[in-house]
Amino acid sequence: MIVPSKLPQVGTTIFTVMSKLAHDHGAVNLSQGFPNFDCDDELKRLVAHYMSEGKNQYAPMAGLPELQASIAAKVNDSYSIDVLPDEVTITAGATQALYNAITSVIKQGDEVIMIEPAYDSYKPVIQLCGGIARSYELTAPDYKVNWSSFARLVTSKTRMIIINNPHNPIGKIMEKDDLEALERIVKGTDILVLSDEVYEHIVFDNREHWSVLRFPELRKRSFVVYSFGKTFHNTGWKVGYCIAPDYLTKEFRKIHQFNVFSVNTPVQYALAEYLKKRSNYTGLGRFYQSKRDIFQGAMQQSRLIPLSSEGSYFQLYDYSAISDEPDTEFARRLTAEFGVAAIPVSVFYSTKRDDKVIRLCFAKTDEVLLEASSLLSKV
Ligand code: PMP
Ligand code: GLN
Numbered sequence: 238m239i240v241p242s243k244l245p246q247v248g249t250t251i252f253t254v255m256s257k258l259a260h261d262h263g264a265v266n267l268s269q270g271f272p273n274f275d276c277d278d279e280l281k282r283l284v285a286h287y288m289s290e291g292k293n294q295y296a297p298m299a300g301l302p303e304l305q306a307s308i309a310a311k312v313n314d315s316y317s318i319d320v321l322p323d324e325v326t327i328t329a330g331a332t333q334a335l336y337n338a339i340t341s342v343i344k345q346g347d348e349v350i351m352i353e354p355a356y357d358s359y360k361p362v363i364q365l366c367g368g369i370a371r372s373y374e375l376t377a378p379d380y381k382v383n384w385s386s387f388a389r390l391v392t393s394k395t396r397m398i399i400i401n402n403p404h405n406p407i408g409k410i411m412e413k414d415d416l417e418a419l420e421r422i423v424k425g426t427d428i429l430v431l432s433d434e435v436y437e438h439i440v441f442d443n444r445e446h447w448s449v450l451r452f453p454e455l456r457k458r459s460f461v462v463y464s465f466g467k468t469f470h471n472t473g474w475k476v477g478y479c480i481a482p483d484y485l486t487k488e489f490r491k492i493h494q495f496n497v498f499s500v501n502t503p504v505q506y507a508l509a510e511y512l513k514k515r516s517n518y519t520g521l522g523r524f525y526q527s528k529r530d531i532f533q534g535a536m537q538q539s540r541l542i543p544l545s546s547e548g549s550y551f552q553l554y555d556y557s558a559i560s561d562e563p564d565t566e567f568a569r570r571l572t573a574e575f576g577v578a579a580i581p582v583s584v585f586y587s588t589k590r591d592d593k594v595i596r597l598c599f600a601k602t603d604e605v606l607l608e609a610s611s612l613l614s615k616v
Pocket of ligand 1: 270329330331332333356401405433435463464465466467472475476477
């Protein structure tokens, strides 16, 4: 039987493809973004504690009230704002939050502007809703948004703008004036914003994270998405959350209740408690900055040239001094022949690009980073 595909253009996500290739070749996996070290024992103890206490049945649909309250307290403390616990919905990772946010508001023919390279889940979800993805392309090596060019993509059909800050895959952050420019673009319109801030705590060199929550004109129209997996080194737990004003949260939960209903109960109890200690997340930028520096320092022996990484746990490397192959081919060969898996950046664009950059993930033990750089220095 032939089933007409709802997403004919879509194959298997690059993260699955490259991690499998890394596995098949026994390569050091700097492709898919996840730490190769464990999360805090204290957090694991808390989960075990709540499981043995019998917190093993459905959590409330929107999330455990204790966790909603801890999250509201945390963001209010971090960004000097006034989020209410009931504006927080706990999700099965940021991926599900992104899915809910887009599907709850995008209808047939609506236009959604995204900044490419874009995290790979945005566009297929827009398309599933019958929406039209409009891309603003960032280009190597500086990858800076020119907001007046960006504004030209806005039409009467624009329903949503998606931003990602700090940005995966390019590792850049948005400054205050970027958010102010976005504010000017949406002011007086009914355009919504979806802000993917999963790397909010991973910013380097004393930079500041400018959440859309800090800008009233953006906050009142935004879904803001976060992931505990990134902050607490447990991507496999798949717990995240979405903050949005009441009228958006209402629509968000209409979808949420039917695609997941509720999220892992003992983990929610544990996170509610663990979040109360600020030092459990405030040192994350310094932690990853040191990894970026160790890796970048060791990579000086290689012919791959680093682009600046201001946040996230990724850094782009230019390989034009080594090869003129397309990045997909270079990344495949790097894995198979040199034993290090990377992500080709062109896959995050809708148009064909040939920037000769790959993304490397430095969320790894120092030992693995040094091993990878030594393998890469042979290329
Ligand atoms: N957004 C971005 C930018 C990401 O890098 C990721 C991957 N970690 C996600 C969303 C999805 O996060 P989660 O694993 O919590 O679903
Ligand atoms: N966010 C991770 C990355 O960018 C991967 C997430 C996934 O595998 N879906 O590598």
